[in-house]
Amino acid sequence: MNNMKYALKNGIILDGTKDMKPISHKIILIEDTEIMDIVDEDYDTTGFEVIDLYGRYVMPGLINMHVHIPGSGKPKKKETDLPKLVGFLLSNPITRKIAYELCASYAKVELMSGVTTIRSVGGISSFDTELRDAIHEKKKLGPRIIASNEAISVPGGHMAGSVAIEAHNVEEVKQYISELVKQKPDLIKLMITGGVLDAKEKGTPGEMKMPVEMIKVACEEAHKLGYLVAAHVESTEGVRIALENGVDSIEHGAKPDEEIIRLFKEKNAFLCTTLSPALPYALFDRSVSHASEIEQYNGEMVFNGIIDCAKAALENDIPIALGNDVGCPYITHYDFWRELVYFTKYVGVSNQYALYTATLRNAELAGISELTGSIEKGKEADLIVTSGNPLEDLTVLRDVKMVMARGTLIKEPKVNRMKECDEQLDKFL
Numbered sequence: 159m160n161n162m163k164y165a166l167k168n169g170i171i172l173d174g175t176k177d178m179k180p181i182s183h184k185i186i187l188i189e190d191t192e193i194m195d196i197v198d199e200d201y202d203t204t205g206f207e208v209i210d211l212y213g214r215y216v217m218p219g220l221i222n223m224h225v226h227i228p229g230s231g232k233p234k235k236k237e238t239d240l241p242k243l244v245g246f247l248l249s250n251p252i253t254r255k256i257a258y259e260l261c262a263s264y265a266k267v268e269l270m271s272g273v274t275t276i277r278s279v280g281g282i283s284s285f286d287t288e289l290r291d292a293i294h295e296k297k298k299l300g301p302r303i304i305a306s307n308e309a310i311s312v313p314g315g316h317m318a319g320s321v322a323i324e325a326h327n328v329e330e331v332k333q334y335i336s337e338l339v340k341q342k343p344d345l346i347k348l349m350i351t352g353g354v355l356d357a358k359e360k361g362t363p364g365e366m367k368m369p370v371e372m373i374k375v376a377c378e379e380a381h382k383l384g385y386l387v388a389a390h391v392e393s394t395e396g397v398r399i400a401l402e403n404g405v406d407s408i409e410h411g412a413k414p415d416e417e418i419i420r421l422f423k424e425k426n427a428f429l430c431t432t433l434s435p436a437l438p439y440a441l442f443d444r445s446v447s448h449a450s451e452i453e454q455y456n457g458e459m460v461f462n463g464i465i466d467c468a469k470a471a472l473e474n475d476i477p478i479a480l481g482n483d484v485g486c487p488y489i490t491h492y493d494f495w496r497e498l499v500y501f502t503k504y505v506g507v508s509n510q511y512a513l514y515t516a517t518l519r520n521a522e523l524a525g526i527s528e529l530t531g532s533i534e535k536g537k538e539a540d541l542i543v544t545s546g547n548p549l550e551d552l553t554v555l556r557d558v559k560m561v562m563a564r565g566t567l568i569k570e571p572k573v574n575r576m577k578e579c580d581e582q583l584d585k586f587l
Contacts, residue, residue, distance in 0.1 A: 161190040162565060165203040166541075169211035171196070172549065174218040174517035174532035178510060180547065186216065188539045191565040195535050209567075214559060215547055217513070218532055219274025219301075219540035221520035222481055222494045224409055224432050226321055227261045227289070227303075228282050229485020231493070233578055235448050237355070241319030244282055254283075261285050264491050265293070265300035268484075270571040271492035272558035274540035275302040277481065277524055279388055279409060280309035280321035280349075284341045301563060302540075304524055306388070309347035310334055310376060315367040316349040316356055316390055321485075328375045335379045346380040348373065348389040348405065351396035354439050354457045363456035364393025364412055364463075370403060377404030386525075388430070392460050394418065397467070401425050407479070407523075410460070411467030419474050428477035428523050431468045433500040434493070435486035436461035437586060446582055447487070468505045479523045480515050488583060492573040495555035499587055502552065509549050539565040553587060 166188070171181040185201050187194040247257040261282070268276050278286040286305035292298040310331060311322035318324045325331045335346060350368045357363040373389075380387045386406040391397050394412045401408070401421035409430045414422075422429070438447050439457025449457060471478050482489055482497040498512040507515075521531025530540045541562040546554035561568045 162188075162567075163206045164188040164567065165201075165206035165208045166216060167199065167203070167208060167210055169214060169216040169543065170547070171533055172215055172217040172513065173534065174514060176511070176514045176518070178514065178549075180215070180549070186533065186541070188562070188565055191538050193533065193535055193537050193539050196533070211543060215544045215554075216533070216541055217544070217548070218517040218530065219542050219561065219563065220272050220494055220516045220555070221275040221277075221524065221531065222268065222273045222484070223277045223430050223479040223520050223524065224481020224483050225268070225276040225278050225491075226280050226483070226485035227264055227276070227278050227286060228257070228321065229489075230264065231484060231486065231488060231490035231579065232576060233487050240317070244320045248283055257282060258285050258288065262289055262292070262298050262300065265289055265298070265303065267491040267573055268494070269299065269301045269561060269563055270568065270573045271494065272542040272555060272561055272571070273301055273494050274542070274561070274563045275304065275521070275524070275526070275530060277304040277345075279306050279345075279347045279390075279481075280317060281305075281307055282321060283308065287341050287343055290344075296566075299566070302526075302530070304344045304526070306345050306347040307338055307341050307343045309349050309390070311349035312368050312372070316351065316353050318349070322347075322349050325372065328372055331372050331376050332379055335376065335383070339383055339385075343385070346376065346385045346387045348376055348387060350389045350400050350405075351391050351393050353390070353392055354436060354453060354460050357452070357456045360452050360455045361459065363460050364391065364396050366393070366396055366399065370399055373400065373405070374403040392463065394463075401427055408467075409481070410464055410483075411471075412460075412463035413466040414470045419470060419476070422471070422476045423474070428479055429467060429471045430479040430481050431464060431501065431505070432481050432483040432497070433461070433464055433468075433504055434489045434497050435483035436464060437500065438486075438488045438582070441586060442582060465504050468501075472505070472507070477519070477523055478515060479520050480512075488579050490576060490579055492575065493579070493583070495552065496583060496587075498555065499552050509552050512552060513548055
């Protein structure tokens with residue numbers, strides 16, 4: 159079988175680097191899965207399939223660092239009993255197969271929206287790694303997946319029984335990590351605190367759920383086996399305890415103090431900012447979000463805490479990744495671009511910095527920058543094309559005109575959008 163060879167010409171390149179500027183009069187040469195070279199526009203392209211970009215913008219594929227693959231983001235008027243639903247889906251081979259194929263379809267939506275890599279941080283059974291391998295082997299079409307499979311929680315803890323296993327004690331933590339490692343994940347995820355919907359009183363989101371000794375042992379066991387540990391944390395106390403006991407990335411975050419800033423630096427940990435999931439609870443009218451008064455109050459508290467954590471991280475040179483926590487109500491697999499918009503609007507970064515964070519910076523923090531994240535010779539051909547310049551208007555990422563994932567070309571990617579999500583979320587752009 160002959161390798162596919164493409165020459166992308168007449169495009170304006172945004173290479174994904176921190177100081178990226180539009181680069182014109184170049185041709186991107188692609189062979190099989192890789193960027194073969196970037197050459198001058200007069201290069202002889204004989205032997206290549208020439209793709210004329212007609213002055214559109216070409217940039218690295220986006221990297222979404224916080225995804226729950228099984229979630230759709232579809233708004234609901236009342237809560238679903240997720241443990242019961244997951245139990246049913248895994249109860250027999252037929253429903254299990256249906257659930258897996260649904261996850262595969264959601265992963266494909268990420269790709270069609272311009273996301274060429276996702277980092278899964280809590281899923282159903284071993285679906286994340288199964289899907290990762292199927293996509294890598296080109297049995298399925300989807301983004302590169304950095305997979306965690308099921309997270310580890312505690313009884314009554316965040317997402318326990320759905321996308322997280324319940325561990326009752328230190329020995330069960332060790333046992334579950336041993337079992338997870340057999341599935342060959344890429345990282346371990348812990349659910350250390352509660353979330354917005356777990357809190358029963360005003361002012362108590364992100365309360366500690368996982369005992370300190372369990373966090374410590376989980377990190378020790380994971381690190382011993384060569385795995386990084388990501389942790390769901392939505393309170394200041396939770397961030398401090400997570401960092402003290404070895405967590406490598408704080409997912410979400412909360413208002414930090416000087417001790418937390420020191421710990422981030424001392425532990426070489428990073429923050430994965432997720433502004434999207436708390437926004438509907440914090441800012442939507444309750445007649446739309448169907449949140450209780452307590453949930454809205456706590457949602458606003460978490461939203462502001464995530465913003466404060468991100469601002470403090472930037473001010474103190476603590477690395478920040480971006481993810482949008484797909485699966486929460488109104489947070490879909492095709493809307494990662496909104497997270498970049500929120501990053502500029504609420505944290506105050508430039509469009510350039512937001513795009514850099516969602517490409518090369520995310521790749522660096524995910525440990526895959528030798529493969530992807532920027533447009534340069536020798537990297538895998540993960541590219542997207544937009545009609546406008548995202549450095550001027552990030553909303554052009556809403557409708558990508560072309561996607562390439564490891565050399566696989568999708569010329570006219572399409573996604574089925576949820577009208578209700580668009581109508582409500584567009585008010586906050």
